[in-house]
Amino acid sequence: MTELALPAPRRARRAARQRSGLDLRGRMVVGAGVAVAVYLIAAPLAMLLVTAFRGPAEFMPFEAGARWTLANVIEVYTDPALYERVIPDTLVFVAGSVALSFTIGFGLAWLVERTDLPGREVWFTLILFPFLVPTIVLGIAWIFLMGPKAGWLNLALRALLGGEGEGPINVFTMGGLIVCQALASVPFVFILLIAALRTMNPALEEASGASGASPVTTFRRVTVPVLLPGILAPFILVCLVTLEQFELPSIIGVPAKVNIFSYRILYELNPAGGLPNYGGAAAVALPFLALGIALLALYNLAVRRGERFVTVTGKAYVQRRLPLGRWRVPALIFAGAYVVIGALLPAAILVWASLLGYVPPSLSALREASLAAYGRLLSDPTFWLAVRNTLVVAGASALIISLLGGLVGWTLLRLSFPGRTLLDFFSFVSIGIPSVIAGLAVMLLYLTLPIGIYGTFMILIVAYSYRLAVSTRLAKAGLMQLHRELEEASAASGARWTSTQLRVVLPLLSAPLFSSFVLLFIVGVREFTLPLILHSPDNVVLSVLLWKLFQNGDAPQAAALATVIIVLVVPVVALARRGLMRAEG
Amino acid sequence: MLKVANLVKAFPGNYGPITVIDRISFAIPDGLCFALLGPSGCGKTTTLRCVAGLETASSGRIEIGGTVVSDPEAGIFVPVHERPIGMVFQSYAIWPHLDVFENVAYPLRVQRPRPGKAAIRDKVMEVLRLVGMEAAADRPAPLLSGGQQQRVALARAIVRQPALLLLDEPLSNLDARLREAMRDELAEMIDRVGITALYVTHDQAEAFVLARRMAVMDRGRIVQEGAPRDLYARPGTPFIAGFLGAANLLRGKAEPCQGRLRIALANANGQALELSGARLSGDDVEVMIRPEDIDLVASPERDRQNTLNGLVTHVHFMGSQVECGIDIGGTQVRALAKPSDPITEGQPVALRIDPARCAVFPVSTPE
Numbered sequence: 001m002t003e004l005a006l007p008a009p010r011r012a013r014r015a016a017r018q019r020s021g022l023d024l025r026g027r028m029v030v031g032a033g034v035a036v037a038v039y040l041i042a043a044p045l046a047m048l049l050v051t052a053f054r055g056p057a058e059f060m061p062f063e064a065g066a067r068w069t070l071a072n073v074i075e076v077y078t079d080p081a082l083y084e085r086v087i088p089d090t091l092v093f094v095a096g097s098v099a100l101s102f103t104i105g106f107g108l109a110w111l112v113e114r115t116d117l118p119g120r121e122v123w124f125t126l127i128l129f130p131f132l133v134p135t136i137v138l139g140i141a142w143i144f145l146m147g148p149k150a151g152w153l154n155l156a157l158r159a160l161l162g163g164e165g166e167g168p169i170n171v172f173t174m175g176g177l178i179v180c181q182a183l184a185s186v187p188f189v190f191i192l193l194i195a196a197l198r199t200m201n202p203a204l205e206e207a208s209g210a211s212g213a214s215p216v217t218t219f220r221r222v223t224v225p226v227l228l229p230g231i232l233a234p235f236i237l238v239c240l241v242t243l244e245q246f247e248l249p250s251i252i253g254v255p256a257k258v259n260i261f262s263y264r265i266l267y268e269l270n271p272a273g274g275l276p277n278y279g280g281a282a283a284v285a286l287p288f289l290a291l292g293i294a295l296l297a298l299y300n301l302a303v304r305r306g307e308r309f310v311t312v313t314g315k316a317y318v319q320r321r322l323p324l325g326r327w328r329v330p331a332l333i334f335a336g337a338y339v340v341i342g343a344l345l346p347a348a349i350l351v352w353a354s355l356l357g358y359v360p361p362s363l364s365a366l367r368e369a370s371l372a373a374y375g376r377l378l379s380d381p382t383f384w385l386a387v388r389n390t391l392v393v394a395g396a397s398a399l400i401i402s403l404l405g406g407l408v409g410w411t412l413l414r415l416s417f418p419g420r421t422l423l424d425f426f427s428f429v430s431i432g433i434p435s436v437i438a439g440l441a442v443m444l445l446y447l448t449l450p451i452g453i454y455g456t457f458m459i460l461i462v463a464y465s466y467r468l469a470v471s472t473r474l475a476k477a478g479l480m481q482l483h484r485e486l487e488e489a490s491a492a493s494g495a496r497w498t499s500t501q502l503r504v505v506l507p508l509l510s511a512p513l514f515s516s517f518v519l520l521f522i523v524g525v526r527e528f529t530l531p532l533i534l535h536s537p538d539n540v541v542l543s544v545l546l547w548k549l550f551q552n553g554d555a556p557q558a559a560a561l562a563t564v565i566i567v568l569v570v571p572v573v574a575l576a577r578r579g580l581m582r583a584e585g
Numbered sequence: 586m587l588k589v590a591n592l593v594k595a596f597p598g599n600y601g602p603i604t605v606i607d608r609i610s611f612a613i614p615d616g617l618c619f620a621l622l623g624p625s626g627c628g629k630t631t632t633l634r635c636v637a638g639l640e641t642a643s644s645g646r647i648e649i650g651g652t653v654v655s656d657p658e659a660g661i662f663v664p665v666h667e668r669p670i671g672m673v674f675q676s677y678a679i680w681p682h683l684d685v686f687e688n689v690a691y692p693l694r695v696q697r698p699r700p701g702k703a704a705i706r707d708k709v710m711e712v713l714r715l716v717g718m719e720a721a722a723d724r725p726a727p728l729l730s731g732g733q734q735q736r737v738a739l740a741r742a743i744v745r746q747p748a749l750l751l752l753d754e755p756l757s758n759l760d761a762r763l764r765e766a767m768r769d770e771l772a773e774m775i776d777r778v779g780i781t782a783l784y785v786t787h788d789q790a791e792a793f794v795l796a797r798r799m800a801v802m803d804r805g806r807i808v809q810e811g812a813p814r815d816l817y818a819r820p821g822t823p824f825i826a827g828f829l830g831a832a833n834l835l836r837g838k839a840e841p842c843q844g845r846l847r848i849a850l851a852n853a854n855g856q857a858l859e860l861s862g863a864r865l866s867g868d869d870v871e872v873m874i875r876p877e878d879i880d881l882v883a884s885p886e887r888d889r890q891n892t893l894n895g896l897v898t899h900v901h902f903m904g905s906q907v908e909c910g911i912d913i914g915g916t917q918v919r920a921l922a923k924p925s926d927p928i929t930e931g932q933p934v935a936l937r938i939d940p941a942r943c944a945v946f947p948v949s950t951p952e
Contacts, residue, residue: 210670212696
């Protein structure tokens with residue numbers, strides 16, 4: 001009777017809840033988890049939105065004396081520099097580096113995944129390397145390599161071609177910035193495209209070969225057009241990720257006088273003279289936040305279209321590889337060139353500079369090699385503080401996000417409740433929030449909230465934990481493979497909801513949750529933007545410490561720290577490869 | 586013309602190399618359709634892919650139209666796109682980004698020197714007409730049905746008039762009814778083009794209909810080669826006999842008897858068969874008789890040569906015919922009857938056997 005008296009949607013919701021065996025304790029756990037997840041994303045963004053309309057500039061948003069105002073917005077959007085410099089520079093930077101990284105990344109992914117390129121495993125690992133090292137490390141290495149005066153490549157080229165003084169390569173230009181950003185983005189593109197290539201029926205390429213087309217013609221006329229719909233989603237994602245880049249725009253872009261929006265926000269916070277302009281920073285952030293979320297919406301659209309296309313053509317295929325034949329040598333040169341510039345030369349020059357400082361390479365210089373920079377680094381308590389902070393913050397945030405993501409994923413898949421669509425939105429919107437904006441938002445929130453975590457490593461854990469999208473997606477994918485009956489059997493055996501989750505669901509989801517933990521741990525170790533914006537003497541992390549050493553002009557010690565970071569990262573490669581493989585599958 | 590000589594393909598395995606193709610040789614004269622038939626995993630598809638150049642052989646020689654295209658010992662390997670072949674894939678591999686016309690035109694468009702626009706158009710329309718798809722030339726590939734994809738795949742494979750057409754289980758993705766219709770149509774189209782073709786399948790009916798000659802493969806080897814009718818009537822081993830169609834295999838002991846071979850059947854109430862030939866005297870043998878070669882008589886017939894008596898144990902009505910199971914004294918024999926024949930379960934019957942249509946195998950045969 002009462003059952004029928006309820007309106008249909010509520011009946012369905014109750015049915016879903018009853019099916020899932022959600023008791024009171026379970027509802028409390030789910031409710032708390034969802035609330036925390038939403039809070040971690042929504043609260044800082046709300047604060048950002050509010051701050052954009054609070055002023056005047058010399059007050060904190062909710063300090064006595066602050067009031068509602070449009071002054072920030074008017075000031076920022078009437079500044080011609082925004083239209084003449086920031087927006088065009090940002091667009092050129094994003095378009096250029098995405099185009100270049102996609103070209104290189106696509107070529108590499110195709111060679112490694114779909115052809116008989118020798119040494120696939122080795123290539124895979126080497127190409128992954130720049131993905132695991134903080135971008136700031138690579139940026140410093142590329143400056144050492146391509147700096148106009150003393151860059152190794154320039155020294156070599158000048159010796160070869162003759163010439164004095166500077167050049168021929170100058171990394172401190174828009175072109176240099178685009179090339180470096182593209183080199184840094186290639187591994188990400190590579191991973192995304194490997195996954196796309198794997199769902200393609202290899203017979204489509206074989207049929208082209210059997211029709212008399214060479215591997216290059218096949219690539220151009222079959223592989224690329226067939227993959228195009230499936231590549232659209234990764235393409236948008238890479239645009240999004242490039243838009244939020246901060247490392248290279250700050251260490252290469254600033255000397256090059258290239259004005260990217262992310263650096264513009266930092267500038268508002270640390271203007272040349274005067275107090276931080278929080279309202280101005282927030283006002284700059286808003287349209288870029290909107291752009292990020294718009295790109296994200298496009299991305300979701302593209303994913304859905306791509307899936308439709310894939311169902312037409314494919315399932316999982318036994319992978320057969322296209323013989324390269326006489327294209328093998330050019331292919332090896334192409335892959336080798338990327339690996340040398342993207343991984344090997346940066347690693348080599350950092351080791352060299354850590355031992356010898358900023359000395360051009362020669363055998364005679366080798367006698368001067370000294371471990372002094374390492375000695376200074378290891379005896380510096382700040383270094384050890386940074387190591388501790390990096391590991392604790394990356395580990396804790398990865399754990400929090402993985403568990404929250406699992407919970408949110410379960411809630412989205414197994415329950416039906418009002419606001420489910422909204423929760424779904426919050427679960428993936430983090431991808432669309434540039435980290436410089438996330439950092440700004442978290443900063444504003446905890447400057448205002450008097451809970452005393454500002455300036456501690458706790459604020460970093462909270463800030464990092466907004467990246468919920470990866471873990472939610474992995475958990476959802478894992479849960480879809482888990483038959484609901486496994487949970488029902490536990491309930492039928494007398495287990496309450498919490499026991500079922502702990503004893504059945506969590507162990508069975510351990511593989512995707514572990515993958516998400518590894519991925520997020522790597523992201524956390526690489527993180528630079530958030531800890532830079534939120535940094536204080538107490539919560540310095542390795543990437544920020546490296547940046548400081550580099551800005552202070554201490555090249556040997558910066559190189560020594562960069563080398564240490566690389567050494568720390570290398571063992572993670574094996575772990576990461578497993579994690580990534582799972583994430584793709 | 587295709588010549589394959591001593592082809593070997595081995596993959597590295599955890600416990601030493603795994604030989605997928607073990608020294609196989611065959612030749613296809615010009616204009617003939619040749620089928621490789623065998624159970625899954627027998628190496629037939631790998632053989633075809635070696636011929637195509639999609640797989641590299643470990644050793645042995647492959648010759649297409651008089652040109653050696655693969656001979657690892659001599660360091661020869663012509664890549665797939667330089668071999669004069671056309672191929673129909675199991676999944677058809679119709680490119681989803683091109684329409685029907687462009688799919689078929691592709692081999693011509695990548696040809697060097699490239700034929701003129703008009704020549705391409707004429708040629709493509711000609712083969713589309715041949716496969717009955719000229720009306721659908723502008724249709725996008727994802728909108729094609731299975732049978733249509735099949736036709737487009739064939740058109741694409743023959744459009745550049747290759748020296749050799751390769752077909753890799755082209756019908757296995759179709760449902761049963763369509764498969765039969767397409768099989769007959771494909772046979773007719775291949776006949777009409779008069780192309781040299783290598784056809785790989787696990788379905789013996791496809792091989793019978795399509796091929797003038799066929800080879801049966803098992804575990805990486807060709808176990809028998811010949812014309813379809815010959816293989817069916819005189820299979821070399823019980824495995825081949827069973828693979829090519831329904832077969833009764835009756836155990837017995839063979840001994841010579843007045844220039845003939847007398848086979849005392851085991852578990853048959855002491856009944857015997859007398860066949861011509863005396864090769865296998867004294868051995869344990871298996872006699873193969875196909876159900877359709879047995880004359881089923883509705884009453885027992887004692888003392889008639891090559892006639893076995895037994896009781897009907899089951900009758901399966903199958904529409905065009907009735908399949909009967911007959912117990913001849915502990916051994917089951919399958920025979921066919923017409924639906925109009927008055928056969929019922931439990932009835933004593935006689936089985937008249939034509940000795941010319943029996944095959945005898947020694948039991949020691951490994952298969």
